[in-house]
Amino acid sequence: MGGLKAALTALICAGALFAPVTAETASAAPERPERPERPVLTKPVARSSTVVFAGRTRARAVVRLQERRHASWATVAQRRATKKGTFKIVLARPATARTYRVKAAGRVSHKRAVAPAVVPTPERAPVDACGSRPQRAEGGYYACSFYDEFDGDALDRSRWMVQQTSFSGMYGGSKGCYVDNERTVRVSGGLLRLTSTILPTEFLCRSPYGSFTTNAEVSTVATRSKFTQTYGRFEARLKMPAESGIAGSHSAFWLYPQDQAYGRWPGSGEVDIAEWFSGLPANVYPSVHYAGENTQLSSGYSCRMPTASTAFHNYAVEWTPKIMRFYYDGRLCYSHRWTPTGMTGAQPFDKPFYLVLTQVWGLGWNTRTDKMPDTSTLVVDWVKAWS
Known part of the structure; x- marks a missing residue:
């Protein structure tokens, strides 16, 4: 009996080992982890x-x-x-x-x-007689209206007149006589040179308002009655005199009204695009002059140009009916909205002005000292205007 029981037990165990897999037994088996889908x-x-x-x-x-x-x-x-x-x-x-x-x-x-980003090709400014046309702040481009690159061997008298005290009665600086000769105005090598000179002896400076003796020659050229314009962009490339840091030399690129429509200076206005004083050489000063101006606001005192005497720089003004913007080497350094006494709208800057380049001896705090050489020269590479 005991042997039979042992045999039956062995048979039952063997049957369990070889029993078929049912749903119940399958669910009890451990799951194999599924591989995640590719993102x-x-x-x-x-x-x-x-x-x-x-x-x-x-x-x-x-x-x-x-x-x-x-x-x-x-x-x-x-x-x-x-x-x-x-x-x-x-x-x-x-x-x-x-x-x-x-x-x-x-x-x-x-x-x-x-694919890479497409970098747009910068739009090229249109070109005319003045070269690349400057872009207006209000949109669009200026068009060339005047240019002189001084390529000949003499001043182009169809574009410029030379200031002469004997004709106008005007004098510059400290009894400086405006004269037209090879010392004061000279064109060569593509440059205009305007020079103020102290002569070794005095001479008679003739004037319709009373002649006087002096030993100082000074120089100014202007487009008066030859080229005038109301509004636009006016620019010159200049190198100021070499006598930096010594009082006595005064240079300027400026605009002046063709007619005194609003009365004597400053009633009819004046625009100094670039004014330089050798006694304060690190700055070049833009100014807008008119009746009733606040002189603390009408000049740009922060337009620095430390290399004005050693390198050429571009000096420009953009003149609109409401604002003057001054650019030195393409950088806006000063702007001004004028509010003249007793005038309205764009007055007095609504009339034609002409271009002026001046080299004279200084006055006041910039009066010539003994350290100043006998000559001082403003060098002009080109002058351009756009309307």
Whole structure:
């Protein structure tokens, strides 16, 4: 009996080992982990300055955007997917063609190429007789109305007149006699040179308002009655006299009214585009003069130009019916809106003005000292105007 029982027990155990797998037994078996699906990176949307990367992956998975760099991939951005498994990443558009992919839950997407940003070609300014046409602050471009590059061997008298005390009665600085000769006005090598000179002996300076003796010659040229203009851009390339830091020399590029429509100076206005004093050489001063001006506001005291005497610089004004803007080497350094006494609108700056270049001896605090040489020269490379 005991032997039979042992045999039956062995048979039952063997049957259990070889029993068929049922649904119940199968559910009890351990599950093999499923491999996550590969994340999907849709075609990137390239805009002018950005690229949008979007796609889907497992819910709440960390998504790493990677960029191909040589033989490896570098993560450039990281986001977490939404509960629905979607994601969006925005990057600056690359300057060169690049390849990207995303990595999430240990798997990577297919690769996507992104084209570089298209850099627009800068618009070239139109060109006319003056060269490149400057752009107006209000839009559009100026058109050339006057230019002189002093290419000959003499001053072009069809463009310029030379100031003479014997004709106008005007004198410059400290009893400086305006004369027209080779010492005061000279053109050579593409440059105009205006020179003030102290002569070794005095001479009679003739004037319709009373002649006087002096040993000082000074120089001014102007486009009076030859070229005048109301509004526009006026510019000259100048090198101030070499006598920097010694009181006595005074140079200017300026505009003056053709007619005294609003009365004597300053009623009819004056625009000093670039005024330089050798006693204060680090600055060049723009000014707008008119009746009732506030002199603390009508001049630009912060237009520095430390190399005015050693290098050529461009000095310009843009004159509109409401404002004067002064540019030195293309940089706006001063602007002014005028409010003259007893006038309205653009007055007195609504009439034609002409161009003036002046080199004289100084006055007041900038009076010539014994250290100042006997000559001082303003050098002009070119003068241009646009309307």
